[in-house]
Amino acid sequence: MIGKESSAFEMFSSAHLAVIIALFFVIILLFLSRKKWSFKPQNIRRTERLFACSLLVMDIFYHIWLFQAGRWSFSNSLPLELCSISLVMTIILLWTSNKHVYDFVFYAGIGGAIQAVATPVLDMGFPHFRFFHFFYTHIGIVITALYFTWVKGYRPTFKGIIKTMVALNVLLPIVFAINIFFQGNYMFLRTKPTNGSLLDFLGPYPWYILSLEGVTFFIFVVLWLVFRKKVVSANT
Template identity: 20%
Template sequence: MMFRAFLAILEIGSFWHVFPIVVAILAGTFIIYFAKSKLNRKQQVNLLCVLTVSLSLFVLLVPVYKLITHEFHIKRDLPLYLNNFTALIFPIVLILKKPLLFRILFFWSMAWGVQGILTPDVTNNPQSLEYFRYWIANLMPMVIVFYVLFILKIFPDFNSVFLSIVSLQIYFIIVMIINEILHSNYMYLNAKPASITVLDYLGPWPYYLIVMQFMLIPYFLLFYFPFYLLKKQSSSNL
């Protein structure tokens, strides 16, 4: 009954669903505009460092807080969902200064973030820590990759589409092993989430995992398509 009541609060299109999305769009737009118009190159990179480190620390501190308050559960609170893992490695990617890694994180952030926006899997009330963790971990990586796109001008290319998918398969395997050890369901690899998601239309376990793998290629290509058009237009103008 409590779960049903919460679903009524977080109904798709409701205030508590739309509000964090609008905040992220406004905040992201302001940050990018401010960096582009007011900061030099070094300051822009420093701001990116602040964004990535802040996000990473937030993702790390949530399970630490739960551990201190005796609310931590190893089967659900490790930062192993793709959005949380992406948040953790953003600072490492920034230190390594490898554009390819940014391109991979672009697809990871967009793929998981868009799915999280369209079919939110939040099973706590909007005043809870879980609510804030969910939306920050889903939306902030998208803000960061758009910052990298507009400020650092690092755009995804065709090769990075498939490298992102291959690297994601490796991560899937790692998480599957962890799930087997902990008897957990990180990345929803052992069962579908309680809330309604696109996985509900892909068949029962384990078939939805197989279907999902085939969907990754067109899904990632969809995010690459605007950059393909932009590159094609730039080439035609030469």
């Protein structure tokens, strides 16, 4: 079943649009119910860890499928894409509730996963397993970040932006070196996606990498301004 082939993925097809609508529906539902979560702490912790396990199992099945299909390779299957790293951090966040991990998941996770859902780099369409894996894990990243923000009361900080930018720039030369060694294109550091993405608007190689730094910082600042904790005046 995992290896069953299907039609090629088509961007903005009915299946893709249905996923985007579902994501917005879940986000709205989570926001509206943010103050109504009244489960016992131990039940909340159990639910968070069950969701973390579901993300992990889904990703393990993905790698099993890659092996079965003869697709797994060091050049394109290591967890070195931004969303792959964000997925690992999301699982850790759900398991530990660590504030430092939350910063990365909130900024890099939301920023990367939303773009991935909107313009997926995906070759398998509905109802292939890869289709469900891709969108389940990416939506899971976004929902986890918003859940910790709206339900658990975590708040992004400007310091978190700096920490996340530093972490990403520490990762970049490491990933670039691995790309050279294995002839890969992790984080699209060697070339843009062939089926189109937001990177197409950021200039030619290698300048789009520098442009992406500025765009990334801008997106992080916007996220911080929208979701930061509002300071309420004592006179109000």
